[in-house]
Amino acid sequence: MDSTRFILINTSHAGNVGATARAMKVMGFRELVLVAPRFPDVLCHEEAIAMASGAADILARARVVPTLAEALEGVDFACATAMTPRDFGPPVYRPRELFADLAARAPAPRLGLVFGSERYGMANEDVYRCHAVLSIPTHPDYGSLNLAQAVQLLSYDLRQALGGFAVQPRTPDPERADARAVQGLLDHLQTALVDIGYLDPAAPKKLMPRLNQLFNRAGLTNEEVHILRGMARQMSKTIRPQGSE
Template identity: 85%
Template sequence: MQSTRFILINTSHAGNVGATARAMKVMGFSDLVLVAPRFADVLCHEEAIAMASGAADILARAQVVPTLTAALEGVDFACATAMTPRDFGPPTHEPRSLFADLAAREAAPRLALVFGSERYGMSNEDVYRCHAVLSIPTHPDYGSLNLAQAVQLLAYDLRQAIGGFTVQPRAAAPDAADARAVQGLLEHLQAALIDIGYLDPAAPKKLMPRLNQLFNRAGLTHEEVHILRGIARQMQKVAPAAGSR
């Protein structure tokens, strides 16, 4: 299933082809086949390349074929995409559960995901050639997806079914300032506030304890303590000038 083929039938907008290539690449897929697109040169169209945005290699390897039969060559299990189930034809499935079932098989099939044209979707005849129909769960009052959006959603669900990608861990969190550093900051800040006339040492009320609680909730790092002490130093530098005006 890693080599799943993405098949676009009668695509009319070059931008959708490029956006499809991008959606495939970010999920680790590369096999793109176009069936009788509106423009024969769509793979090298300026808009397609622009929308591919770094996935031009997918476009370069893509194939253009005249029929769905040709596009399905070598495929074991083809999935049509449709907004609503057909009265007749292959069974309709929610993508995530079907992909999980296919991935769990002892011999996972060579899969194809088939998408219809932007205006008309897939014809009944093309749907009948497939083994299953995928219907993306959407809001019942408006289930219309852009072609590349549908590709992205299915590519994501498929990638999750076959193992996903490891999320890169974030860089180690900066060292938290210890209580001594925070108390030193509070003492420095208290002096600066007195210098600029904001804090009356004769009637301090609860300003410093409140600031202490604020800093404790914030979980200051050593770098942040240095920044705040730098601000306090600058306050003390300008305090005499401020008092003289």
């Protein structure tokens, strides 16, 4: 199912073709087939290439065929996309549930996802060629999706059914400052606060213990300690006469 074929019928807008290629590549799919697009040269159209945004290789490999029958050659299980269920035709499924079922089959079928025109969707005879209809759960009062948005949603659900991609590990947290480093900062900051007249050494109250608690909650890193000590140094330097340090 990694080789799932994405099939667009009678696509009107070149930008949607490019955006579809981008949506596919993001989820690791490669095969795109266009059935009788409005513009025969849509794959090399400037807007399509611009909207592909780095997925021009998908456009370069894509095929244009005249009929859906040709686009479905080699496909074992075809899924139509339709906004509303039909009175007659293949059964309707939620994408996530159907993809999980198909992925669990051995061997998994060669899948084809079929998308209709932006202007009028899929014709009934095209839907009848498919094994299932996929209905993306949307708000009941408004279920109109842009073509590329629909491709992105379905390709995401399909990729998740296939196991998904590993999340990139986060950059390790910088090293936390130890108690000695924090105490050195407090001593340095106390001197600076006295220099600028903010702290009265004769009546310090609980300013420094409160700052100590603040720094403990913040979990300062060594780099942050260096920054704060640099600020304290500059505060003292600004107040003291030149050469009195």
